[in-house]
Structure formats: C-alpha cells, structure tokens
Amino acid sequence: MHTNLFTSGARTALAGIVCVLLWTACRKDNKTSEPTPSGIDTTSKPASAYEDSLKYLMYQIMQVSYADGGRNASAGLPTYYWYSQVPGINPLDAKYANADSLLSVMKSYAINPVTTKPYDHYSFLDRNGVLTNKLMNGISAQTFAATNNGDFGLDYGIALDGGNNAHIFILYADKNGPAGQIGVTRGWEIISVNGNSNISTSQTFLQSLYNAIFNSTSVTLGFKRLDGSTITKTLTTTSYSINPVVFDTVFTVVDKNNIAKKVGYFSMYTFASIINSNGQDTYTRTVLDQLFAKFASQGINNLVVDFRYNGGGAVSTAEYLDNAIAPPAAAGQLMYNTIFNDKLMAHISDVKLTTTTKFAAATSKLNLDNVFFITTGNTASASELTLNNLKPYMPVKLVGSKTYGKPVGFIDFNISVFDQNHNQKYLADLYAINFETKNANGEGGYYTGIDVNAAANDYVNIAWGNTQRDDNLKAIVNYLTTGSYTSGARLASTELNDLRQAIPSLKPVNGFNGMVDYERSRIIRSSH
Structure with missing residues (x-):
C-alpha cells in the first residue's frame, strides 16, 4: 500500500500544492494549503513546476514532517533516519537540477566512521511506481506509468x-x-x-x-x-503475478555414518509482499504456502535457501520466511527490533508505530538440523534481515560470498499532487531510509555486509539445483556428508575452464536492494 499523503480535507485545498510552485500564491511557511489563484491553469503546469513540488515535498517528509505529505509542519515528525546530520537546505535552490540531485546531496552527510563514506547509498525515488507495485502487490507493472507494460521477467x-x-x-x-x-x-x-x-x-x-x-x-x-x-x-513485455521462487527441489544425501539426510532447496529472487494493498493474499503467499507444505510433507531436516540474487523487498515476506523456518522454541519470542530516528522514537506511542516484532505463536512445521543460505554481494536488506533474525534461535550457515550490507529500511511515501479539479498527478514514491533493525541478540549494523562460513563461486552457466557442479551446493553437500565444506577432490582443468562467472562491471545495476515495511507505512499514514 502506498502511504497516502492527503487527508480528504487536504485534497479539496491542494489545487496549487503548497508553496512549491513558485508562481502560486502560497509561501513556504504556510501551514495550510491555498486554492490556486484564478486564471492559473493547473492542468498544464510545466514539468519544472512538478519537479519543484517533488523536491519540496520530499525534503519536508524527510527533514520536517510527514503530516499531510510534508505540507503541515505543525504536526508530524521528520522521517529520515539521519535527518539530524543534514544541515538546513533550501530544496528549491536552483543548484539542485531535480529531486534526485537534491536527494544525492542529502544522502552525503551522515558518514560511516568505519568506511569514511556515507552510510546512505540506498535512498532513491521510484519515478513510475513500477517497483512499488512489484514489491507491494506482486505485479510486474504499474498503471502510474502509462508506457510501462511489464517486463520480460x-x-x-x-x-x-x-x-x-x-x-x-x-x-x-x-x-x-x-x-x-x-x-x-x-x-x-x-x-x-x-x-x-x-x-x-x-x-x-x-x-x-x-x-x-x-x-x-x-x-x-x-x-x-x-x-x-x-x-x-x-x-x-506483459504484466504478470510475480513468482519469486524460481526453483525448488528435495534431495537426499548420506553422511559418513551412513545416515540419510533429506534436504529442501529453493531459490528466491525477490521479496514481493505476501499481502497486497487491499489486504488480500498475493501469489507470493500462495507459492510460499505450497513450498513449505511440500517440505513438511517430505520430512526435510536440512534447508538450503538460495538468496544469491535477492536484493530484498517487503518486510512482511521476510517475517513469513522466518516464521516458516524458525524452530518451535522461537514461537512468541522476539524476532527483531526496529529503531527509528530519535524524534520518532520519543513519540513512538503517539505515531502508533511499533518497535518490536515477535515470531508467531506457532512457527515452523519443519524439524531442521541446519539452515544454509547461499549469498553474494547481491543478497541485500530483507534477505539479510531474514537470516539475521534466525541466528539467535538455530544454526544458520552462509555459503558463497559476503552479502551486500543493508541493515536499514524504508517506509514508502507516495508523493502526488492535485490540480484545481482534484485530478491526481503522480510524482514519485520516496524510498528514504527510515529505520534500522537488530535481531533478538542485538546484532545488526552490518553496513559492510555479513561474512560467510564458506566461500564458493557463482557459476552462471550451471543449472539450478546441480549438486555436482554448483560450487555453493557442492560445499553444502560436503558439509552435510563429511562435516567439512571442502573436499579433497579437484576439478579437472577442462571442467574448470568450462565454468563461467559473471562480471558485474559489464552490466549496469538494475535490481532493487532494500526492505520496505508496508505495514508501518499504513500505520504512519493513519496517525496524521
């Protein structure tokens, strides 16, 4: 669900959108919206006016107040996690060519002392709503973008x-x-x-x-x-219901003591939400329900979760996976803590946000000895949240390469404006960092990534589930059979020459790295 930035009363007043359009009759310190002066054609505003609107409202939501979508400074609070480290900025200064350039500057102030670089290399604007619809509703296209008809998948x-x-x-x-x-x-x-x-x-x-x-x-x-x-x-291209599970199987290995171990394996490329904006189960929920029912019916006792290309998504799906994997002892216990900026934390009951999330009263139907996660530098945010939440309650092992490093997440703010005829003009969805998470042991802060227990290569010309040639699965099978991730066997040079690893620098980044809490979006929307 998008965070709705307009109350019904505000909709009737927001013809010229608060103080952002330089040619309207409102000032930056106005506390309520003014109707557009007569003679102004709000249905044909220049693109620069809409961009100024976006810059101003984005800045207000992040630094001043989210109330009425950044229009009411007397209510609400700043939402940006690092707001206190951003100096006063005039968002309408001509040096900011667009909202993206303004956001880039705002992101540059909070510095991580470990890396001496900005903490925030995550926040961004979704300009057409396609990503938002993918994550929130599990649909590959968004009607906000008339030219977007989905993708090739x-x-x-x-x-x-x-x-x-x-x-x-x-x-x-x-x-x-x-x-x-x-x-x-x-x-x-x-x-x-x-x-x-x-x-x-x-x-x-x-x-x-x-x-x-x-x-x-x-x-x-x-x-x-x-x-x-x-x-x-x-x-x-077409619009379709996203199926985040690209492959799954169950296989059996026999260890050195001749004990058979049944292993469930699945690869998941995104965290589309399990619940859509109307409160209904998505196709993602259906697929995951069927997957874990299959694993339970086949009696697996080890699980391999392949997140090598999973940049995250909806927090609700991370919570679903944790409940589906965690042992019975975790039932009702703390799953993770959510930390907001100091102003939101000081008024947490007023804004009706929660800071703790617990496991369900009944957790996994699986009886797992181990859970393995296959990770790479593309494994981010909600994926990292999932595995980090399980660590206090069961053996969690990582194979592959260090994760991306994103212990922080977003609340989605949908920024739109209305003309004098109350027609909505979509501008963007704002994804600016709003919170940090830590597991029940207080572990978090993995801005530089989470290390693996065993290193393995990602050979991109090998099929899913190939335990003989996939370097990650080979290491896991070795561990289950011998107790060691490595074996004495060496690959023949001809076989090694046939294995291929992708070179990231040869393709622009197009994926999403993040976790979005749509439930808290709904809560913060209803608080003002």
Missing part, C-alpha cells in the same frame, strides 16, 4: 571465457513472466539479440543489450539451452 550476467570472448547467461527467469513461460531458465546462453550475434564487451553493445532487455517492449533473442540445442523467440 528475466535477468542476465555477462561472463568471459579463456579467450576473453563474451557470453551472456540467464541468471534467473520468473516462471510467470514471458521468458519463463517459454521455458527460459538459469544457465541458458543468449547467443543473439534482435538478430545480432556479435556478442562483445564494447560499450555500444553492452548498452544496446541492456536497453533491449530492460527498456523495450519487444525483443528477439537467440538462446542456447543447457543441452546445447538452440531456439530463437520473440518476447513481448
């Missing part, structure tokens, strides 16, 4: 072979998306893009590839499947 990585030739591999594909619906999956190689089979690392090609996958409505891709066969298909 895949992500890719670029690797080099021994001869420095570039190869494009599918990292994952949503089963419900256009790519997943034709069988595209991890490890397939893209061998042509819109008829161009000259795959290279030139900047021109890399940019054209990115635009073809993420900024177009149709693309024709040539694929080489894992079995070596090829296929060419044209994909068209």
Whole structure:
C-alpha cells in the first residue's frame, strides 16, 4: 500500500500544492494549503513546476514532517533516519537540477566512521511506481506509468571465457513472466539479440543489450539451452503475478555414518509482499504456502535457501520466511527490533508505530538440523534481515560470498499532487531510509555486509539445483556428508575452464536492494 499523503480535507485545498510552485500564491511557511489563484491553469503546469513540488515535498517528509505529505509542519515528525546530520537546505535552490540531485546531496552527510563514506547509498525515488507495485502487490507493472507494460521477467550476467570472448547467461527467469513461460531458465546462453550475434564487451553493445532487455517492449533473442540445442523467440513485455521462487527441489544425501539426510532447496529472487494493498493474499503467499507444505510433507531436516540474487523487498515476506523456518522454541519470542530516528522514537506511542516484532505463536512445521543460505554481494536488506533474525534461535550457515550490507529500511511515501479539479498527478514514491533493525541478540549494523562460513563461486552457466557442479551446493553437500565444506577432490582443468562467472562491471545495476515495511507505512499514514 502506498502511504497516502492527503487527508480528504487536504485534497479539496491542494489545487496549487503548497508553496512549491513558485508562481502560486502560497509561501513556504504556510501551514495550510491555498486554492490556486484564478486564471492559473493547473492542468498544464510545466514539468519544472512538478519537479519543484517533488523536491519540496520530499525534503519536508524527510527533514520536517510527514503530516499531510510534508505540507503541515505543525504536526508530524521528520522521517529520515539521519535527518539530524543534514544541515538546513533550501530544496528549491536552483543548484539542485531535480529531486534526485537534491536527494544525492542529502544522502552525503551522515558518514560511516568505519568506511569514511556515507552510510546512505540506498535512498532513491521510484519515478513510475513500477517497483512499488512489484514489491507491494506482486505485479510486474504499474498503471502510474502509462508506457510501462511489464517486463520480460528475466535477468542476465555477462561472463568471459579463456579467450576473453563474451557470453551472456540467464541468471534467473520468473516462471510467470514471458521468458519463463517459454521455458527460459538459469544457465541458458543468449547467443543473439534482435538478430545480432556479435556478442562483445564494447560499450555500444553492452548498452544496446541492456536497453533491449530492460527498456523495450519487444525483443528477439537467440538462446542456447543447457543441452546445447538452440531456439530463437520473440518476447513481448506483459504484466504478470510475480513468482519469486524460481526453483525448488528435495534431495537426499548420506553422511559418513551412513545416515540419510533429506534436504529442501529453493531459490528466491525477490521479496514481493505476501499481502497486497487491499489486504488480500498475493501469489507470493500462495507459492510460499505450497513450498513449505511440500517440505513438511517430505520430512526435510536440512534447508538450503538460495538468496544469491535477492536484493530484498517487503518486510512482511521476510517475517513469513522466518516464521516458516524458525524452530518451535522461537514461537512468541522476539524476532527483531526496529529503531527509528530519535524524534520518532520519543513519540513512538503517539505515531502508533511499533518497535518490536515477535515470531508467531506457532512457527515452523519443519524439524531442521541446519539452515544454509547461499549469498553474494547481491543478497541485500530483507534477505539479510531474514537470516539475521534466525541466528539467535538455530544454526544458520552462509555459503558463497559476503552479502551486500543493508541493515536499514524504508517506509514508502507516495508523493502526488492535485490540480484545481482534484485530478491526481503522480510524482514519485520516496524510498528514504527510515529505520534500522537488530535481531533478538542485538546484532545488526552490518553496513559492510555479513561474512560467510564458506566461500564458493557463482557459476552462471550451471543449472539450478546441480549438486555436482554448483560450487555453493557442492560445499553444502560436503558439509552435510563429511562435516567439512571442502573436499579433497579437484576439478579437472577442462571442467574448470568450462565454468563461467559473471562480471558485474559489464552490466549496469538494475535490481532493487532494500526492505520496505508496508505495514508501518499504513500505520504512519493513519496517525496524521
């Protein structure tokens, strides 16, 4: 759910939006909105006026007050976690070309003494609401953006072979998306893009590839499947219900004492919310219910959760996973604490926010000896929250590489304006850091990431669930069978030469790293 920034009374008054439009008759210190002066055509405001509106309201919400969407400084409180370290700024200063440049400056003031860099390299504006709808409602498109018709439901990585030739591999594909619906999956190689089979690392090609996958409505891709066969298909973007679980299986290993261990494994690429803005269960909830029912019915006693590409999402889904995994002893106990800025904490009961989250009265139906998480530098925020919350209550082991490092999260503020005819104009969703989390042992603050118990490589041309060639699963199977993550066996040089690792610098970042608490968004909305 978007945080609704307008009371019904405010809607009738916000024709010219408070003091932001320089050519309206309101001043920055107005405490109530004024109607637009007669003769002003609010239905055809220049883009710069809307951008000024966004800059002003964003600044107010973060630094002054969230009441009435930043319009009422006499009520409400600042929401930005590091607001006290940001000096007084005139958000309408011409040196800030747009709201994004203003936000970049605001993010630069709170410095992490460990890294000597800003804490906040997370906050951003979602300009079309697509991300918000993905996370909140589990839908791949958003009606705010008339030109957005969804996506292809895949992500890719670029690797080099021994001869420095570039190869494009599918990292994952949503089963419900256009790519997943034709069988595209991890490890397939893209061998042509819109008829161009000259795959290279030139900047021109890399940019054209990115635009073809993420900024177009149709693309024709040539694929080489894992079995070596090829296929060419044209994909068209569409809106679909997100299925965050891209693969799952159950397998059995036998340890050195000849004891069989049943292992459940699943890979999850995002944390779409389990509840939508109307309070209804999403497809994500349905999929996760079925997954854990399957694991329970098959009697698994070890679980592998693959978060290698999971940048996080809705906090409600993290809480669901923790309740589904945690042992019975955790039932009713503290799951994690939420810490807001000092002003919100001082008035926490007034704003009706909660600072503690507990496990459900009844937790997992699983009887787990271990839970393993496969992680990389793409594992962020809600993913890190999930595994961190479990540490006080059960053995939690990480395999892969250090996580991204984001112990802080967002409350979603939807910023819109209304013209004199009360027509809404969507501007952006503001995701500025609002809170920090710590588990029941007080552990948090992992701004530089969470270390792994065992290092493993991410070979992008290997299928999901391959316990013989996936370096992460091999390490976990070794641990379960021998008690050690490593084995004495060495890969043959020919086999090693065939394994590919993606090079992050060859693709612009397009994923989301964060955790969003939509329930607290609803609470803070209703408090003013």
